[in-house]
Amino acid sequence: MKAENRFFELLPKVVPADKETVVKIRPLFDHVYFNSDRQYQITYYPVEEIALQSGWPKQNRQNLTVIDDCLRLSQYFEGEQEHVLLVEEVLGSNRRLVGEFRLYSVQPDLFDRKPYKGDIHMHSHLSDGRESPGYVAGCCRKIGLDFMALTDHRKYEPSLAAKQAYDGVPIDLRIYPGEEVHPPNNPVHIVNFGGSFSVNELFEDKEKYQAEVNQIEQQLGPLPAGVDRYVYASCCWSFEKIRKGGGLGVFCHPYWFTGHRYSPSGALTSYLLQTQPFDAYELLGGYDRQSVDSNTLQVARYYEERAMGNELPIVGVSDSHGCETGSLFGWYYTVVLSPTLTHSDLIISIKDLFSVAVESIPGESIRVYGPFRLVKYVLFLLREVLPQQDTLCVEEGRLMLAHLAGDTSAAKSLQALSGRTARRLNTLWA
Numbered sequence: 001m002k003a004e005n006r007f008f009e010l011l012p013k014v015v016p017a018d019k020e021t022v023v024k025i026r027p028l029f030d031h032v033y034f035n036s037d038r039q040y041q042i043t044y045y046p047v048e049e050i051a052l053q054s055g056w057p058k059q060n061r062q063n064l065t066v067i068d069d070c071l072r073l074s075q076y077f078e079g080e081q082e083h084v085l086l087v088e089e090v091l092g093s094n095r096r097l098v099g100e101f102r103l104y105s106v107q108p109d110l111f112d113r114k115p116y117k118g119d120i121h122m123h124s125h126l127s128d129g130r131e132s133p134g135y136v137a138g139c140c141r142k143i144g145l146d147f148m149a150l151t152d153h154r155k156y157e158p159s160l161a162a163k164q165a166y167d168g169v170p171i172d173l174r175i176y177p178g179e180e181v182h183p184p185n186n187p188v189h190i191v192n193f194g195g196s197f198s199v200n201e202l203f204e205d206k207e208k209y210q211a212e213v214n215q216i217e218q219q220l221g222p223l224p225a226g227v228d229r230y231v232y233a234s235c236c237w238s239f240e241k242i243r244k245g246g247g248l249g250v251f252c253h254p255y256w257f258t259g260h261r262y263s264p265s266g267a268l269t270s271y272l273l274q275t276q277p278f279d280a281y282e283l284l285g286g287y288d289r290q291s292v293d294s295n296t297l298q299v300a301r302y303y304e305e306r307a308m309g310n311e312l313p314i315v316g317v318s319d320s321h322g323c324e325t326g327s328l329f330g331w332y333y334t335v336v337l338s339p340t341l342t343h344s345d346l347i348i349s350i351k352d353l354f355s356v357a358v359e360s361i362p363g364e365s366i367r368v369y370g371p372f373r374l375v376k377y378v379l380f381l382l383r384e385v386l387p388q389q390d391t392l393c394v395e396e397g398r399l400m401l402a403h404l405a406g407d408t409s410a411a412k413s414l415q416a417l418s419g420r421t422a423r424r425l426n427t428l429w430a
Contacts, residue, residue, distance in 0.1 A: 001387045004099040007032045010085075012430040013385055017080050017105040018053070021430050025071040025087065025101060032098075036066040039090040040098070042073055050079030061088075077105035080373070082380050104380045113337040113354060114425050115381045116346070118147035120178060120193040120334065121252065121282070121317035124162070127152035127180075130322035134165025134404045139323035141173040142397025143330045144390035146341055146421070149178030149193050156198030169403055169411045170418040172396065174341050180252070181242070183234040184209075187264045188251070188272075190238050191282070191317075194343045195247025199238055213237050226267030236277045243279065248347045250315060251278040253285035255297040273305055273312070280350055281312045283357040283369055284332040286319025295332075295359070299369055306371075313350050314370055316357025331361050335368075335378050358382070385428060392421050 004010075008025055015021040027033045034040065041061040046054075054076040064071045064087075077083055083105065087098040123129030124136050131139070133150050140148040150159040156179040163175040181190040181199045184206075192199050203209055216233040223229060242249035254269040255262055262269070272278065283302050287294045305312055320329035335356050338349035349355060356370030356378050366382055368375045396417055403410035 001391075002383070004101055005384065005388065008099060008101070010101045010103060011427060013103045013428040014111065015077050015103060015105050015430040016111050017107050018076075018078055020074060020076045022072060022074045023085070023103065025073075025085075025099075027069065034066045034069060034071060038066075040064045040066070040071055041088050041090055041095075042071070043086040043088075044073075044075060045084040045086065046078065047082040047084060048079070050081050052078065054078045077103070080105060080107050080110070080377075082376075102380065102384050104377060104384075106377065110337060110377065111429070113339055113349070114429070115378065115386065116146040116336050116338055116341055117358075117386070118145055118149075118174075118334050118336065118346070119318050119320075119332075120147075120149040120176075120248075120250070120315060121151050121180070121191050121286070122148070122320045122329070123152050123180075124150055124158045126158040126161075127155055128321055130325065132165075132404075133158045133162035135401065136323055137162045137165065137173060137175050138397050138400035138404060139329070140397070141171070141393050141400055144386065144393045145173065145333065147174040147176060147346065149176045149191075151178040151180045151191050151193070153180045154182050154200045155179060156192075156200060165404060166400065169400075170415045171400060172418060172421055173400070174343075176343055178247075181238050183238050186231050186234045188231065188235050188268070189253060189256075190235070190242070190278075191248075191250035191252055192242045192245070193248040193250060194347060195242050195245030197245045199241045199245070202241060209237075224267055224271055226265055227271045228268070231264075231268060232271065235272065239277045239279065246344070246347075248350060249277075249279045250282055250317075251280070252282045253287075253294065253298070253319070254282070254301070255294040256285070257291070257294055269301075273301070273310065276310070276312070279313060279347075280315050280355075282317060283312075283314040284316035284359055286317065286321075286328045286332065288327055289361070302369070311353060313353055314355055314357050315350065316359070316369070331359065333358050333360070335381070337374065337377075385425075389421050389424065392417075392424065396421075 011024050043061050083103050085101040089096040124133045150162045152158045159177040176194045179192050213233045217229050239249035315334045316332045318328045318332045323329045336349050337354040338345045356368050356374050359367040368378050399410045399414050
């Protein structure tokens, strides 16, 4: 975390574009306090130099007065861009840098949304993962996630068990139902995020399933070479059932290399991308360091589709099979810019293209993928806003796991922390 964000509080950090806003810089500790007997100056830089209306003069310093131990600046923040406030203390002919403070101005469609981190593809020990559903949920909060869904193979119940593990406990992590759907004789992996019923269980009525898929097949026109009619119809059936339950149907890891080939086939992947029966595309999936080719191909394919005018809603997921393995968990996730954390708002926001996929492999720089406008904004949020949120979440996650382990005082401590992350986000928006 940057020193400026550890030692000072800049409010607000997200402001409406094309409006004048008063921002305040407040020291958090005595060793960085502002001395009212000293002179302070600020130099303002609009990062993209969008300043047609504000008359921004380059390198123009403004004198600031310490009021109530804070520095205040009224500024017209023009356009959608990042802004730098360079604060210096004037010491005679010398200057001492106090800090480089940053904020972001956004248009109304983004200003009304907050950033929420989530992972909607992971596994517990009830399929091929390692830990219990409740344990996975607690670990998700420890790494700063705001929402999650457990998606065990062919099993819906573990996702409900994750939520039930904290029944009656005041937690801020949103735990939603989910499952990884495996249609019979179909190589495509599908995530059901947030659906109100299990799609996997529908396969138990084989006759009904086959009859409904056959009906879809009969309605299909000619398909490209290499696309199996049953497999494609089965995918359409699965995605439609997920939507019927109010869920988000995710087309998973299309460039998974297994058995000396990609699964699913290239022809099927291309046709699914062309016709888009799914709700979201898994842009980043759970691949280890030695399997980076698959994510690279998924990212490249996404941008190629966009260049051809095919807008794809996207998610990033860890597909982790253990929280303590040192691999995958926390490496990939989604940031959704959504009005709220409700299930419906998250799904609508993803479908409306207000999400990005994030790669955060330990020891490497964070990378963000998605629409350029959102990537710029989320990079700012990951640097200037979300690290402090992550710090708050660590204690909540620890207490969740303590509750799971039988600590009877943990629930009371969680009650005291309830709503803390949401309140902090609200203070950072003008």
